[in-house]
Structure formats: structure tokens, C-alpha cells
Amino acid sequence: MQTSRSTALARALRGGVCRSPSQSAAGARRFSSRPGGVMATTSLLQHRPAKQQPLQPTTTLTTTVLRPLPQTRHASTTPSSSPPELQKTPLHDLHLAHGAKMVPFGGFHMPVQYSSLSVSQSHLFTRSHASLFDVSHMVQRVFSGPGAARFLQRVTPAGVEALGEHCSTLSCLLTTDAKGGIVDDAIITRLKEGRFYVVTNAACREKDDVYLEREMDKWNAEEGEEGGAVVEQEKWDGRGLVALQGPEAEGILARVLGEGEGLDLKKLLFGQSAFARLKLDGHLLSSPVLISRGGYTGEDGFEISIAGDETVGVTEALLAAGPEKVQLAGLGARDSLRLEAGMCLYGHDLDEATTPVEAGLSWIIPKERRTADAGYYGADVISSQLVAKSKGGSGVERRRVGLIVEGAPAREGVEIVSRAEEGKEAVKLGIVTSGCPSPSLGKNIAMGYVKDGFHKAGTEVDVLVRGRPRKAVVAKMPFVPTKYWKGDA
């Protein structure tokens, strides 16, 4: 199960990193040995967009300096790194007490890493033990009413009516222009008949609010009168949301499960959820928390929705398992973990100009909703894209793929081009939307979009990092096998 993330992480971690790849003065020394390499560089450079100016300090975005030195030759910019009135999650003070580096993300002060571990160490610790992530910035809502399921089936391609009680699905809100674009991704959980818990991205909060209010008004105007199939929304603002991820997650959660809750974690499978009370310090029990098995790392784990004023207590109870088992982890590790798991980050790997089919998310559309009359926005376009051109459908022009990149990591904004060989000039195939060195694999991984036809695993391409082609191979995702709990096999 995937949950979400948002734009500001990129600003924090990749922000300004590769948006306009500079043509580095670093030469083709190690590259000229490859036949065709230099030629490829040359021909591609001739077609570089004007904004990528060679050999100019376009990339020296000089910091805000307290005592500016006179006559520095760099263009001095003073980017406002923090938008005003950032909110704090219920765990803000706990983060500071654990030496968090805080960054603005999705309108909140969020921890990007903690003093105890580097991003790589934190990443690897999650894969070998467990990490606890504060994801309280994400937007939690509940849609209820007799029309809720059908309402959600209009704005998403999910099979909401068929969803079992306390079962979840990844889905996405679709643009209302019938083009099948993705407004945001979302996890939808049926809590009971006519009641659905929906988690969306922090960075899309305002946009989603407008979209959902408008769509609910429209729905209630159309459907509410006649059959009384109304839908209402509750926002769970102020509630905490933490993600406990990693092989030790189950044991750590089991320690604090209240006796008599009757919840056997072995029977709570990936994509399922349950309410339960957790043991706090002393003999206190929390209010019921909503435990959903899944996460955004590819590991087994849980996302736990907690009453705002109990979030610190629950978090401390989980951390009491000990630092050898569980560590706090920030947005830095969260980003590299989700990338290894092949999961999308909205605003980077997904946007309103991208359909679920292009994004490789056809699997989120159940069989019974793959027809043009399925009743969700863009069903016409999406159902046609689901069928290849050779079989009478429209197929897609571009697809999201994974890449393994040699040498320098390819990050967001890097161009993907065809491999230049004798007699063949490189042509643009697409663009990288996320990328980093993979701590687990010791290789550079990336995801991006390429022209249909270049999407098969094993296809050799080049990526232009700092203006120079580097070898890359299309690879299957996830890059690191997922370890979701699907029961004793």
C-alpha cells in the first residue's frame, strides 16, 4: 500500500538540484573513451535549450548572507525557503528533542533527518530493523453517507463499492476535464458501510480541498435530492499519523497493543486496517487508533492514525522498544526508500498531465472498471489507453519506467535520450522524475517517463547528467523486493 508525500520534499532534498542541469565544465575525459560518446555529447549540446547556459554561474544560487562580501561575482538571490505560517505536527517538540533537521514540507515543519543517523544509515536501518516516520502532515479525511462509495467511484477509478470492510486501496483523484489526469494520489479505506477514510498528500491540501468541496456540492445537488445518496466530509485535521516501517515493525507494535483488544497482527494483512487501543506510559490506554498495514517504504509496516493529543504518548510508547530496534526517520530516508520500492511521489512522478496508465498504475483500476462507461472522470480516455494500439485501443505515448544509471546519479529533470551509436544520433526519449543513489543496492536508481517502445526492461538508453550522457538501463520496479505481510504462505 502506498501513501503519499509532496512537493516540498523535492524542494528540500532535490530542490534546485537538477531542475536545470548545468553543463558542467567537467569534461568528457572519462567519456571520450566510449565510441560515439563525444559525438553524442556534441550533437546533443547543440540542441540544448537556451536556459542551460554553459560555464556560467547560473547554478551558484548564492546563499542569503548575513554580511555580504563586497563585489562577489555571483548573482545573489535570496530565495524565501520557508513560506509563512508553517504548521507544526503534534510531534514537533519530539523531533527537536531528537536532533531533527527541520525543513518546510507541504505547509509543515517536517524532519528531514535526525542527528543520530545519516540519510543512508537511516534508510538501511529501516530495511534491517524499523523506523518511525511522522507523516502527520498528510491530509486525513472521512467521507460518509449513503452516496459516499459511488461519489468516490466518480472521482477515482477505484472499486470502492467492492472494497471490503477495513480494506484499503491505492487510487487517485482524476481531473474533471475527462482527460484522465491525476489530481492527487490517495489511499481509500472502507471503515464500514458508507464510511471511508481517505489519505491524500499534504502538498495538495488546498487544491484537493477545492476539488473535493466542488465535487461534493455537485454530487449532492445531482444525487442528494432524489435518492438521498448524499456524501459528507469530515476532516481529521490535528490528528497524528505515524508510519512504523521495517521488519521489526510488527514486534514493536505488538508490544504496545492493549490486552483484550482482540487484534492478532498476524491476521492483519497488507492493505487491511483495524481500530485498537495502545498501551501508553504507565497503565493508560490510548483512544482507539486506526492501524493500517502498509506504507511507503516497501517494507512490512503500519500507518497509525492517532488522536492529536495522544500522538506523542503513542510515539514514545513505540520508541520504547529501544534504539537498537527502532529509530526516528525523516523525509530524506522516506524518499530514497519509496524510490527503491518503485513508488510515485506526487508532483514529481505524477501530475495532472499524466494518466494512471502512463504512470504504470493500471493495476489500481479493477477489471470491472476498465470500460468507457465505468462512470469515473476520464474513463473514456483511460479505458482506451488500457488497450494497446495493436489491439484497437489508443495505448499510451509514454510510460513510467525504472532506470539503473552508471556513474553519476540522475535526478529529477535529467533528460533521457536514446543511445547514440554509429550512424545514429541520440534523440530525446523522456525525462527523469525522481532519482538518487540507492543505499540498499549501491547503484544509482531513477524513475522517469520514456517514449512507448523504449519501456521494456533491459532497454539501453543514456541520461544527460550535467550535459554528459551516462549509460542507463530500463529496469523493473520495485528495485528492491517489497516485503508486505500477506500471511503465512
Next chain:
Amino acid sequence: MASIARCLRAARPAAFSAVVRNSAARTIGVRAFSVTATNEIRKYTKEHEWIDLSADKKTGVLGISEYAAKQLGDIVYVELPEEGKEVQAGDSIGAVESVKSASDINAPVSCKITQINLVLEEKPGTINQVAEDDSHGGGWIAKVQVTEEGLKDLEKLMDVAAYEEFTVAEGEK
């Protein structure tokens, strides 16, 4: 791509200031030059590069600061400058990559690249260990010939005390 300074700003500690600032002073302390008023001083840029000028003011060694290396985290790839290249102060001459970011290395002064530290191709993490070490096995990035213009550029850079103050201010922002 962003300068080191920009990458550091993105992940700046708000709650604490993990400033490493003793090493530069220590390095300077053991250098056995007869120091005159105008040379033999390690200088720093606001983008966190350092450069040492030789006694004859003709050559130099450059790298990224220990403060920057610490803040960037585990460095996994270094794009080295091109030998023989003549560059202006501020030009991008290479890059350092950690899990979370890619940062340009900019020429601190106008110069010609004469030698690059090939150790970093195999062991980029050397920068995390000994960022400001210009010896064999150190984390220096390039040796350069400093031009006339480069000598003027040098006057605009910070000495160790000013850089220390600068990084403290960076950490507190």
C-alpha cells in the same frame, strides 16, 4: 543543479547546529610556511569551497569544506574537474553527490586545473573523512595554477575566522 550552499540550505538544521570548524584551523596550524601578511592562508567561498595558495602564489589546492561535507552526508559520487581546463571564479568545475542531493563544485578563483584527485573516483567518501586534507589520500579535489585574475579573486574570499562565523550564521538561520 545547485551550489553546495544551496543544498545545505535545503537541509539546514533548525534545532541544532552541527558545525565542524576546528579542522581548518588545525590544518593551518601545522603548515610550516613562513607566513607573510598576504599569503599562506586557506580561504573559503560562500559556496563552501576552500583553496590554499602556495608560497610563490602560483599554484593552489582546492576542495570542499569539512562543514559542507558533514552537512551533505555520505558522499557517493564525485564528478572531478577536467585537467587542463581554464576556468573563471564561480564556474562549475565538478559536482559532489550524496543520497539526498547533488551540488556543484565551483572554482573558488580563476585558475587552470593541473591535477585532479583520482582517489575520489574510487573512494568518494574520502571527502567525508578528510575534506580539507591536501595530502596524498586526502579529500582535496584539484590542484591548480592560479592566474593573475585568480589572485584578485582570492582577496574576495573569507579567511578561516570569517568562514567560521559564516557557517555559524548559516546554522542558526
